[in-house]
Amino acid sequence: MNDKLEILLHLFIIFTAAKIFAEIFTRLKQPIVIGELIAGAVIGAHGLGLIGDTHVNDAIAELGVIILLFMVGLETRMDDMREVGRPAIMVGFFGVMIPMVMGYGLFTLYGFDSIRALFMGTAMVATSIGITARVLGDMGLIKHRTSRIILGAAILDDILGLLVLAMVSSLAKGSFNYVEFSILLAEALLFVVFLTTVGPKLAGKHIHKFVDRLHIGEAPFAIGLIMVLGLSVLAEYIGLAAIIGAFLAGIVLSETSDFLKLEKKFEPVSHFLVPVFFVVMGTKFDILALLTPSTLVLLTLTVIVAVISKMIGSALGTFQLGWRTALQTGVGMVPRGEVGIVVGTIGLSLGVIGQELYGIVLGMSILTTVIAPPLLTLSFRSDTQLSEPAPVKEPV
């Protein structure tokens, strides 16, 4: 099979499977994203074996999650975020600390040495904002107050989580470098603070004139794409995740997005690329490798700790806002998704963790991701009944 044929065939299978499962899950009134993950597990190397892990699939999936976070950012007004700033910061902080400590505790009790236990704790830290954002978006709740707390906390979470990862990686390499770590911390803070405060104001003031001076067609689309790619690269370059840059690009453009009509313009691109991300995520799940009794027990314990620790962290952060918000926030912070997988991959490549622990990281990431959407749907159910019904079908 030639290269071009393989690339197109994979995309055809991924997209067709995504849509078949989306149709089934829409009819069952379940989140489409679970359908897409299951589609991936079915067609992937550990299922029917229709598609394998390829470079190109991963690259297109990566573009998908970047576009997804960009669109989430576009819908995030910093003024609204500031309003939920305090609880978001609290949830973000405790949402990192508690899973880290409890994860470390679990794996230490299980007899792993402290470096391994620290790594597993780190893999349990970062929330996968993508899944939650998608579910809340599908339910039409992305602008809900609790959604904004979750999204704000998840961003902080990712930043803190990646700092912890940088630290633990240094430890694992046998050298913790204070200088490097301080530089990463300073850069990350500068990047995030600049883009969430000065960024939107600068964009609001100047983009209007800039677009008017350009002669090319579709200048707003071009500016949006250049921004999202550029800031993703910059975020990745300074040691944060690309998705954080993509989200911040959305925030920078959010105040001008009505004028630029960016949400509408990027919608078809996201309809193409975002399902690819979730299907490719699903293909990486090898359920058979987890089916030895001892691994299964450890995995179950890990998932329980992963869920409970986020719940406790979120409750500590939102206790003044009532049990309902605490519960919704906690559930929203449960999925680890791609960030957990990234930590696992780094641990594997450093030789800190072996195949068994890697399998557990993957299993935990995916199970927390799969259980979160129905729990989210349940916990937000009465809110959707109060607000608009979820837009399931666009009028034609």
Add this chain to the structure above:
Amino acid sequence: MNDKLEILLHLFIIFTAAKIFAEIFTRLKQPIVIGELIAGAVIGAHGLGLIGDTHVNDAIAELGVIILLFMVGLETRMDDMREVGRPAIMVGFFGVMIPMVMGYGLFTLYGFDSIRALFMGTAMVATSIGITARVLGDMGLIKHRTSRIILGAAILDDILGLLVLAMVSSLAKGSFNYVEFSILLAEALLFVVFLTTVGPKLAGKHIHKFVDRLHIGEAPFAIGLIMVLGLSVLAEYIGLAAIIGAFLAGIVLSETSDFLKLEKKFEPVSHFLVPVFFVVMGTKFDILALLTPSTLVLLTLTVIVAVISKMIGSALGTFQLGWRTALQTGVGMVPRGEVGIVVGTIGLSLGVIGQELYGIVLGMSILTTVIAPPLLTLSFRSDTQLSEPAPVKEPV
């Protein structure tokens, strides 16, 4: 540099360069596509070296040309095509025969053996429909009668060209297999005839009901994407080029595209992916490797033969329609673009041609591609003055 960073950085550079050169070329009132090709040459491995040849860039570029041909297909109504069927078939036929014979003649005279000469002739056969379609589209002339002759002939051309390639490849391998060749021919004919006759009728009759029965949002977009990927795969699988399948997918859906609003829905996807194709094409051009005197002479002769032979072929096909149509058609058939490059790559991998001839194939493909847009603009100038001005900037 990690993998993810490289992928995003390349896309950022490609897209930013595309837009900077597009802005410059729009201001100079030159076709944007040349700007994008030059952008590629500037940033590519043979220019500033900002990006190299990567698998992922090639894959995204391939998606770009597929989406481009799909959009061209969407604008092609078979009823209009049938009207130009006779001249299109004539132009397609002579546009293959004359370049093949003249190319073979040139390289035989130059002292190459007949297999090499046949291969070089084959590389001069197929028209790169992408470039011409883009230029005519930018000029707002895609529905012009001559445009339809060119597009129809170019499709035939690709099909005939790929059949010739299959034949010459068999010869080069030392075995010409009549059975294999007859099967390819039969499959290709069946594929094209079915999709251009029965396909649009079936789609027109059933897609309406099918879309109504689906529960997922954006069903038309999903159907369009599944069709274009599926038919591209099928075309590639039976030995035709993927872009032919993509074009035919567009034709099948063209009669329902007003109802499905497919052109509008795929526009942002094409704004993202199509420039990537042309920039990546530009990166493959190594001007320095061609700068030895003897290679330069042979390249010049090859380009002259490539241009003149297509002009003669088109004139033979359209002589009843007047010199003006003959000239426009001839110019429209000049660019060889990616199809020539594909033939060159196959020749190289079979060991039939070496680096020097490969360089000439690349040079000829790109030079014919670069000279065609200004010639097209010139030859169609009075037509654009009669019709609408080209839409340079969308109102915001």
